[in-house]
Amino acid sequence: MEQTSLNLVAIAVFVMTLSALLGPIFNISPFIPAAATFTILGLATVDSFSWGGKGLTLFLDLFTHAEERQRIIHHEAGHFLAAYCLGIPVTGYTLTAWETFKQGEEAGMGGVQFDFSLLSDQEKISKNPLIIERTFTVLMAGIAAENIIYEKAEGGKEDKQNLREIMKILDIPVHLYPQKESWALLQAKNLLLRHQTSYKALVKIMEKRASVEECQTLIQHTMINDAK
Incomplete structure (x- = not known):
């Protein structure tokens, strides 16, 4: 898997973990972060196979400091x-x-x-x-x-x-x-x-x-x- 895909997977896992910890405090349904995470991972997979990772690279470029x-x-x-x-x-x-x-x-x-x-x-x-x-x-x-x-x-x-x-x-x-x-x-x-x-x-x-x-x-x- 391309490095950009791995980076996005890491972000998705982090978001899901953080949501699981903060969800009970802010009354966030566990299905919302789970659905968002699986959507991101699905898009990452499609992008990696169909678009050569260009979409993920463009997305991650937005967060380049x-x-x-x-x-x-x-x-x-x-x-x-x-x-x-x-x-x-x-x-x-x-x-x-x-x-x-x-x-x-x-x-x-x-x-x-x-x-x-x-x-x-x-x-x-x-x-x-x-x-x-x-x-x-x-x-x-x-x-x-x-x-x-x-x-x-x-x-x-x-x-x-x-x-x-x-x-x-x-x-x-x-x-x-x-x-x-x-x-x-x-x-x-x-x-x-x-x-x-x-x-x-x-x-x-x-x-x-x-x-x-x-x-x-x-x-x-x-x-x-x-x-x-």
Whole structure:
């Protein structure tokens, strides 16, 4: 079951338990919280199988607090900056589940969309194998950003899954996965630390939902100023 479904199940169980404790005090019929709980669980099941969990993600997004939203912005800004620096095209980004839904992307609380088409061009990869390493670094940059700002990453599970899927497609031996992941995380962390001014400015402008082009222009200008 998806994490969003598990979260909603936990909420439903909590509500039912709380209602059972407070029901006698406020004269609430036990059938009301029970019916509400079973309805929520039923909707969670239907949504998980029929809609891929998108409905639950949108519902839970309503309860995302400000601190968590800031963490998401910092995470995605890490991806964006790394992609810009390493030449991986960014085609868009979202910072909430609703924005993700409106853009027709997979269910999630937000994300940066990349153009990874170069990975399917074996000729270009053979001429420039660094394309693979740069892609790995970009995928781990969100986790690296959280580690820098919050000293611990809460997001990034999907990033790791995507990284391993790409390594699988590229026929990289499984025993090398942890090594590749750790190396990419280190490279991403070093990149973000070298460009802290650009990163902090990018976080602020992404929070205002600047366009991809505006974000790229900002990064370019801050890097030029830093180089002076």
